[in-house]
Amino acid sequence: MPPVACPDVLPLRCQQSPLRPKMKASNLFLILFAFLLGISAGLAYGWFIDPVDFYDLTPDTLRADYKTDYVLMTAEAYRVEQDPGSAARRLAIFGVQSPSTIATEALVYARANGFPESDIAILQELVTALQAWSGIRQ
Amino acid sequence: MKRSLWLFLTLLCALSLGTGVGLSYAWVVSPRSLTDSQPAALRSDFKDQFRAVIAASYAATGNLPRAQARLTLLEDSNPIEALNAQAQRAIAVGEFLQADQITALALALENEADFPAPFSLPPTSDASSPGNIDSTVTPFPSPDALSFVFTGTPEIVAGQTIEATVILNTPTPRPTRTPMPTYGAPFRLVSQEAVCNPNLPDGLLQIVVYNSSRRQLAGVKVIITWDTGGEEFFTGFKPELGNGYADFLMLPDTSHAVQLALGSEIAVNLVPPVCQTPGGDPYLGGYKLTFQQP
DSSP: OOOOOOOTTOHHHHHTSTTHHHHHHHHHHHHHHHHHHHHHHHHHIIIIISOOOOOSBOGGGBOHHHHHHHHHHHHHHHHHHOOHHHHHHHHGGGOSSOHHHHHHHHHHHHHHTTOOHHHHHHHHHHHHHHHHHHHHHO | OHHHHHHHHHHHHHHHHHHHHHHHIIIIISOOOOOSBOGGGBOHHHHHHHHHHHHHHHHHHOOHHHHHHHHHTTTOSSHHHHHHHHHHHHHHTTOHHHHHHHHHHHHHHHHSSOOOOOOOOOOOSOTTSTTOOOSSOOOOOOGGGOOOEEEOOOOOOTTOOOOOOEEESOOOOOOOOOSSOOOOSOBEEEEEEEEOOTTSOTTEEEEEEEOTTSOBOSSOEEEEEETTEEEEEETTSOGGGOTTEEEEEOOTTOOEEEEETTOBOOEEEEOOOEEEOTTSOEEEOEEEEEEEOO
C-alpha cells in the first residue's frame, strides 16, 4: 500500500496511516534527547553550580594546608610538652594512618610549599620523636 | 496543532524528568567527592579537638595572633564563649591541663582590645567546592601573609589625650619560643563577706571569678589551703550558679587561705563564722569571695 499524506484536518485518520510508525520514532528520539539534556542539566547544577553543602565532617577531609597546620600546632605543643604520646593522640584525629606517617606527610608538604625553616624544624622534631615512639611501642 | 502541543508537553516532561534524575544523582546518589574541606565544616567534637590543639600551641608559643588566626578558621560566632564552654566540658571530663590551656587562651583573647575580624584566605581555586581541586594546593597562609587589625591597649595617664593607634596590614611576627603565655594582671580580691544563711550548707565557701569585663570565668583553678592540707578545684562546675562560680565546704575551727592559680591576692584567715538561726540555734556560716581581674 503506497504512503498516504496525512492532512491536518483528519488527525484521527492520520493515526491509522502507515506514516505513524516513522513519526513515533522521530518523536521518541526527541523525547530521549530532552530526557538526556535534562539529566545533563541536573548533573551540572548539582555538581558544579550548587553542590551539596557538607557539614559535620571528619578531619581527614581537611585541605592539605589545614592538615599541615594542625600537625604544626601539635609539633609546637610537643616541643614544650615533650610528650610523644600526647602528640600521637592529637594526630589520631586524622584516622587510620600512624601518627608518624601523618607527621611525615605534613613535613613533606611544608617543605614543598615553602614553610619557614623554623616551622620545618619543629615538624622534623615531631617526626623524629613519633618515629622513635612508634618503634618503642612496637 | 494538537500534535505539536502534545509533542511540546512531552518534551517538557522529559526534560523535567531528566533534570530531576540528574539532580537526584548529583545531590543524593553521588555527590561530588569530598576533599579539601575547611575547619569550619568539621563536626563539633572535632572542632573541640581543633580548639584544644590551638590552645596547646598557644601555651607553647605564646603567639596570640597566630592562635587568633587559627580560631577564626572555625568560624565560631563568639570564639571566647566557645573556648569558655569547651573549658567547662574539659573540666567535666577531668582534662584539667587542657582546660587550663583553653582558659588561658580565652583570657588572653579577653584581654585583647578587639578581636580581629575573620580573615579571608588568599584566593585559590574554589577550595570549598568539593571536587574542584587545583593541582597546586595553596599553602596555609602563614601569619606573614595574614592581615590583622590590631588595637593596642594604651596606658592611660591622667590628663593625657589618648590617640588610638591602629596598625593596618602589619605582618604578624613569626612565632618565638617564649616559655609560657602571660595570663594578664593578677586577680584582685574585690570582696570578702561572711554569709549567714541557714539554708546553705555549714561552712560553705563561695567563690566567684570575673574577668576585667565583669564576665564570669570558667575553668579557673582555685587553690585552698589550711593547716593540715589543701585542695584544688575549678570554677564552672555549677553553671546554673554562674560560669565563674565554685564552692567548697570549709572545716570547722580551721583557718583557710584561698587564691587563684592564675595569680591573685590571697584571702586568708577564713574560719567559718558561727551564726545563729532566728530561734537562737548556732550554726556554721560561710564566706563569699569575689575575684576580679583589674
